[in-house]
Amino acid sequence: MRNSISIRAGRAALAHLHKHGLRAQDIAVIPAAAGGPKGLIFQKLDQWLFGHWLPSAPRERTLIGASVGAWRMAAACHADPVSAFQRLGDLYCEQAYPPKPSARFVTDSVSEFLTAFIGGHEHEIAAHPHYRLHLLIARGRRLLAAPQRKLTASVGFGLAVLNNLFARAQLANHLDRVVVADKRVPAAWLQTPFDAFATRFTPLGPENLASALLASGTLPFVMEPVRHIPDAPAGTYWDGGLIDYHLALPYARVANQSDGGLVLYPHFGEQIVPGWFDKILPWRRAGQGRNRDWLDNMILVAPSPSFLQSLPRRKLPDRNDFHYYGQDNARRMRDWKQAMGEGERLRDDLAAFAEKSDLGLVQPL
Numbered sequence: 068m069r070n071s072i073s074i075r076a077g078r079a080a081l082a083h084l085h086k087h088g089l090r091a092q093d094i095a096v097i098p099a100a101a102g103g104p105k106g107l108i109f110q111k112l113d114q115w116l117f118g119h120w121l122p123s124a125p126r127e128r129t130l131i132g133a134s135v136g137a138w139r140m141a142a143a144c145h146a147d148p149v150s151a152f153q154r155l156g157d158l159y160c161e162q163a164y165p166p167k168p169s170a171r172f173v174t175d176s177v178s179e180f181l182t183a184f185i186g187g188h189e190h191e192i193a194a195h196p197h198y199r200l201h202l203l204i205a206r207g208r209r210l211l212a213a214p215q216r217k218l219t220a221s222v223g224f225g226l227a228v229l230n231n232l233f234a235r236a237q238l239a240n241h242l243d244r245v246v247v248a249d250k251r252v253p254a255a256w257l258q259t260p261f262d263a264f265a266t267r268f269t270p271l272g273p274e275n276l277a278s279a280l281l282a283s284g285t286l287p288f289v290m291e292p293v294r295h296i297p298d299a300p301a302g303t304y305w306d307g308g309l310i311d312y313h314l315a316l317p318y319a320r321v322a323n324q325s326d327g328g329l330v331l332y333p334h335f336g337e338q339i340v341p342g343w344f345d346k347i348l349p350w351r352r353a354g355q356g357r358n359r360d361w362l363d364n365m366i367l368v369a370p371s372p373s374f375l376q377s378l379p380r381r382k383l384p385d386r387n388d389f390h391y392y393g394q395d396n397a398r399r400m401r402d403w404k405q406a407m408g409e410g411e412r413l414r415d416d417l418a419a420f421a422e423k424s425d426l427g428l429v430q431p432l
Contacts, residue, residue: 070371070373070374070416071370071371071373071374071412071413071415071416072368072369072370072371072374072413072416072417072420072428073337073368073369073370073371073372073430074366074367074368074420074428074429074430075337075366075367075369075429075430075431075432076365076366076367076429076430076431076432077319077354077362077363077364077365077366077431077432078363078431079319079322079363079364080329080330080363080364080365080366080432081426081429081431083329083364084366084424084426084429085426088421088423088424089366089420089421089424090124090421091120091121091123091124091421092124092126092328093328093329094121094124094128094328094329094330094331095126095128095129095321095328095329095330096128096129096130096131096318096321096328096329096330096331097116097128097129097130097131097140097143097330097331097332097333098131098132098136098314098316098318098330098332098334099130099131099132099133099135099136099137099139099140099314099333100132100133100134100135100136100308100312100313100314100334100335101132101133101134101135101136101284101306101307101308101311101312101313101343102134102135102136102308102312102335102385103134103135103385103386104135104159104383104384104385104386104388104403105135105335105383105384105385106135106136106138106139106159106335107156107159107160107384107403107406107407107410108335108370108383108384108406108407108409108410108413109139109333109410109413110152110153110155110156110407110410111407111408111410111411111413111414112333112410112413112414112417113139113142113143113148113152113333114148114149114152114153114414115414115417115418116143116333116417117142117143117148117149117152118148118149118152120418120421125196125197126197127197127198127199127252128197128198128199129198129199129201129254129321130143130144130198130199130200130201131200131201131202131203131254131314131316132201132202132203132283132307132314133202133203133204133283133306133307133308133311133312133314134283134284134306134307134308135159135284136314137202137203137279137280137283137284137307138155138181138184138280138283138284139152139155140198140200140201140202141184141185141192141200141202141276141280142154142155142184143198144191144192144193144195144198144200145188145191145192146188146191151184151188154183154184155184156404156407158180158183158184159180159403160399160400160403160404160407161400162176162180163396164176164389165394166393166394170288170289170290170291171291173289173290174281174285174290174291177281177284177285177290178277178281181277181280181281182277185276185277185280189273189274189276189277190273192273192276193249193271193272193273193276199248199249199251199252199253199254200248200249200271201246201247201248201249201253201254201257201271202246202247202248202271202279202280202283202307203244203245203246203283203307203308203310203311203314204244204245204246204247204279204282204283204296204304204305204306204307205242205243205244205245205304205305205306205307205308205309205310206242206243206244206245206267206300206302206303206304206305207223207241207242207243207292207302207303207304207305208240208241208242208243209223209226209240209241210222210223210226210241211223211224211227211241211242211303211305212302212303213294213302213303214292214303217288220287220288220292221288223241224241224287226241227240227241227242227344228344231342231344231345232344232348235262235263235341235342235345235351236262236263237263238263238264238310238342238344239262239263239264239265242264242305242309242310243264243265243266243267243302244264244265244266244267244307244310244311245266245267245268245269245299245300245304246266246267246268246269247269247270247271247275247279247283247296247299248268248269248270248271249270249271250270250271250272253268253270256317256318256320256321257316257317259320261316261317264310267299267300269296269298269299269300270298272297272298274297274298275296275297275298275299278293278295278296278297279296279299281293282296282304282305282306282307283306283307284306284307285304285305285306286305286306287305287306287309292304292305293305306343308342308343309342309343309344310342311341311342312340312341312342312343312345312346313334313338313339313340313341313353314332314339315339315340315341315353315358315361316361317358317361318330318361318362318363318364318365319360319361319362319363319364321364322363322364328364329364329365329366330362330364330365330366331365331366331368332365332366332367332368333368333369333413333417334367334368334369335369335370335383336369336370337367337369338352338353339352339353339354339362339367340352340353341353354432362432365432367432368413368417370383370413374409374412374413377409378405378406378409379402379405379406380402383406384402384403384406388402388403
């Protein structure tokens with residue numbers, strides 16, 4: 068019995084599954100959410116997805132991610148994605164920090180991490196023959212445009228949180244969305260405005276890949292902001308998840324293009340939270356209100372509740388584990404690697420569904 072994954076599909080995606088099942092040739096977009104260590108759970112699934120299943124039906128595909136999702140999609144664009152995902156998981160697990168590390172210390176550590184991860188592979192990542200990589204980053208406005216003091220940033224983010232509480236559109240007064248995008252074919256479905264955020268496109272290349280990946284995962288106050296990305300607008304950059312936490316984007320536009328198709332979204336949970344500040348607002352979820360059709364062509368695959376119960380501490384790895392385990396890094400690494408190993412069941416169950424799509428397992432998204 069396959070019970071490690073929960074599968075949900077939008078209206079059009081469900082109709083497609085009834086007619087064709089899940090086929091690699093139909094997948095046009097792979098999103099990858101922010102979420103820190105949660106992304107580790109998909110290591111085995113990602114290795115199968117990008118190392119075997121998708122290459123069996125090569126075509127142009129958009130890979131788009133924020134924060135750890137951006138790092139996962141960069142791994143997918145390596146010439147050897149299986150080794151890249153292994154390296155990403157090992158390096159992420161092996162991070163270790165002293166009590167109360169400075170923002171400079173964390174920034175330097177993550178920079179070294181990314182160098183070890185992508186160093187020497189920049190050209191192959193930026194110029195993958197089939198994948199078009201898009202990295203999501205947040206650029207500060209008003210008080211967040213160029214804060215020189217921690218107090219200024221604190222007030223700026225405080226106002227951003229309050230404005231977002233009233234309406235997500237008001238967060239656009241404080242942050243712009245920047246997409247560092249494949250220079251060959253930037254995603255046309257993102258270029259027509261779809262929400263209140265100013266969306267700026269910057270061409271991705273080997274020279275700005277590392278700084279874009281760093282910026283996409285730069286947590287406010289935990290890390291120092293990135294103040295320069297080659298070829299990008301001048302400004303101060305933070306984690307892309309601040310705006311696009313779970314990537315609530317107008318995916319249905321892809322289905323209307325000549326090479327359109329489905330969106331396959333391996334995700335940590337069954338709900339899509341638009342922005343990082345929306346986590347505490349349960350009424351603000353994608354697929355509701357006037358944007359409910361955005362997810363029509365999406366197939367979302369998430370760990371099932373029973374799968375989560377089988378993991379260490381009965382949950383996905385997350386950033387709070389650094390505090391829970393404290394300086395017992397060996398125990399944290401052991402538990403995180405055990406969770407990654409359990410992710411083999413996610414891989415096997417999705418592969419089985421792709422081979423023979425049992426639609427009784429699929430619920431509406």
